[in-house]
Amino acid sequence: MANNNPNHQxxxxxxxxxxxxxxxFEDLDPVRFIGNRSSGKMGYAxxxxxxxxxxxxxxxxxxxxxxxxxxxxxxNVRSAxxxxxxxxxxxxxxxxxxxxxxxxDFRLADVSLQKIKKSADSDTLQLTLxxxxxxxxxxxxxxxxxxxxxxxxxxxxxxDYAKDKLARKKLDMICANEVGAGxxxxxxxxxxTLITASEINPLNPSTKTEQAKHLLSFIRQQLEN
Numbered sequence: 001m002a003n004n005n006p007n008h009q010x011x012x013x014x015x016x017x018x019x020x021x022x023x024x025f026e027d028l029d030p031v032r033f034i035g036n037r038s039s040g041k042m043g044y045a046x047x048x049x050x051x052x053x054x055x056x057x058x059x060x061x062x063x064x065x066x067x068x069x070x071x072x073x074x075x076n077v078r079s080a081x082x083x084x085x086x087x088x089x090x091x092x093x094x095x096x097x098x099x100x101x102x103x104x105d106f107r108l109a110d111v112s113l114q115k116i117k118k119s120a121d122s123d124t125l126q127l128t129l130x131x132x133x134x135x136x137x138x139x140x141x142x143x144x145x146x147x148x149x150x151x152x153x154x155x156x157x158x159x160d161y162a163k164d165k166l167a168r169k170k171l172d173m174i175c176a177n178e179v180g181a182g183x184x185x186x187x188x189x190x191x192x193t194l195i196t197a198s199e200i201n202p203l204n205p206s207t208k209t210e211q212a213k214h215l216l217s218f219i220r221q222q223l224e225n
Contacts, residue, residue, distance in 0.1 A: 008053065008217070008220070009053050009054050010054070011220060012050065012053040012054050012055040012216070012220070013053075013054035013055065015055045015056070015095045015096065016055065016056040016057075016058070016093060016094045016095050016096075017047075017050045017055050017056070017057050017058070017094060017095065017096045017097070017098065018058045018060070018087065018090055018091055018094040018096070018097040018098070018146065019043055019046055019047045019050070019057060019058070019059050019060070019097075019098045019100060020043065020059075020060045020061075020062075020083060020087065020097075020098070020099050020100060020101035020103070020135070021040040021042070021043020021044055021046075021047065021059060021060070021061050021062070021064070021100050021101050022038055022039070022040030022043060022061050022062030022063060022064040022066075022101055022102070023035050023036045023037070023038040023040070023062045023063065023064075023101070023102050023104070024062045024077070024078065024079050024080045024082075024083055024101065024102070024103050024104045024132075025062065025063055025078050025079060025104075026079055026080065026104045026106070026107040026108060026132075027078075027079070027108065027111050028108050028111065028112065028116060028127070029111065029112040029113075029114065029115050029116045030112075030113070030114070030115060031115045032115075032116070034104060034106075034107075034108070035063075035104070036102050036104065037102075038062070038064075038101070038102035039064060039065075039066075040061060040062065040064035040066050040101075041066065041187075041188070041208050042100050042151075042190060042208050042211070042212075043059070043061070043098070043100035043101060044059070044061075044064070044066050044069060045207075045208040045209050045211065045212040046098055046100060046212040046215060046216070047059045047069050047072050048069035048070075048072070048209070048212070049209065049212040049213055049216055050212075050216060051069055051070065051071040051072050053216065056073075057069075057071070057072045057073065058072075058073045058075065058090050058094065059072050059073065059074045059075070060074075060075045060077060060083055060086045060087060060090070060101070061074055061075065061076055061077065061101075062077060062078065062083065062101055062102075062103075063076075063078060075090075079104075079107065080103045080104050080107060080132035080133065080135070081107070081132070081133070083101060083103060083135060084132075084133045084135050084138070087135050087138075087139065088138075091139050091142070091145070091146060092142075092144050094146045095146050095147065095223075096146050096147045096149065096219060096223075097136075097139055097145075097146045097147070097148050097149065098149045098151075098215075099135060099136035099139075099148070099149065099150050099151060100151050100175075101135075102153060103132065103135055104132055105131065105132060106129035106130060106131055106132060107129065107130060107132050108127060108128070108129060108130075109128040109129065109130045110128070134169065136148060136150045136169060136171065137168075137169040137170070137171075140169055140170045140171050140172075141170065147172050147173070147219065147222070147223060148171050148172050148173075149171065149172065149173045149174065149175065149215075149219065150165060150166070150169060150171045150173070150174045150175070151174065151175045151176075151177070152165050152166075152174055152175070152176045152177070153177055153178075154176065154177075154178060155178065158176050158177070158178045158193070159176055159193065159195075159200070161176075162174050162175075162176035162193070162195055163195060166195055166196075166197070167197075172196065172222065173194065173195065173196050173218075173219070173222060174195050175192045175193070175194055175195070175215065176192065176193040176195060177190055177191065177192050177193070178191075188207060188208065189205055189206060189207055189208065190205070190206070190207075190208050190211045191203055191204065191205040191206075191211075192211050192214075192215065194214075194215065194218050196222060201218060
C-alpha cells in the first residue's frame with residue numbers, strides 16, 4: 001500500500017506533523033518511578049519517514065535511548081503532564097497529530113520529596129494514584145484540531161478495544177497493534193491495523209519503517225478524500 005509516486009513527497013512537503021513517542025515516567029520519589037516497556041521505535045520510525053518525505057516534524061518524546069531522526073525537532077519530556085503541556089503548545093500549528101506514545105494512565109497523587117523507605121513493621125506499601133490527562137482525546141475535542149491519529153496497544157480483543165477508543169475519543173483514525181509476548185514493544189517489527197470509522201486495513205508484519213510508510217500513505221488517502 002506504500003505510495004511510490006514522486007508527488008507523494010511534494011504533497012508532504014507543506015505539512016506539519018506532531019508526533020508523540022516513547023513511554024512516560026511517573027515519579028514516586030527522587031529514585032523510583034512508574035513506567036512501561038515502550039521503546040519509542042514506532043513513533044521514531046514515523047517521525048523519520050515523515051521527515052524524509054519533506055514534512056516538518058515535531059517529535060515530543062518520552063525517555064528513550066534513540067537518537068533524534070535527522071531534520072526532526074525533538075522535545076524531550078518525562079511525565080504525562082509534561083507531554084500534555086508540550087502538545088498543548090504545538091498542536092494548533094500542525095496538520096496531523098499522531099499519538100504513538102505509551103502515556104501512563106495514572107500518576108502518584110503526592111510525589112515524595114525523599115526516598116520512600118521500607119517499614120520494618122509492614123510488608124506492603126500503599127500508593128494513591130490519580131488519572132493523567134487523556135492527551136489524544138483532548139486534542140480531538142479542540143475546534144482547531146489537526147487530523148488526529150491514535151494508537152491502541154492491547155494484549156487482547158485488539159480490534160474491539162481499538163474501535164471503541166476511536167469512537168469514544170472522537171479520533172479521525174486509530175492504529176491497533178497487539179503487544180506483549182514478544183509483539184509490538186521492544187521489537188523491530190510490527191503489524192498495525194489502520195482503522196477509521198468506515199475502513200479497517202490490516203498491514204502485514206514488517207519493519208517499523210515499512211509500517212510507517214504504509215501509515216503515512218493511508219493518512220494521505222484519508223486527507224484527500
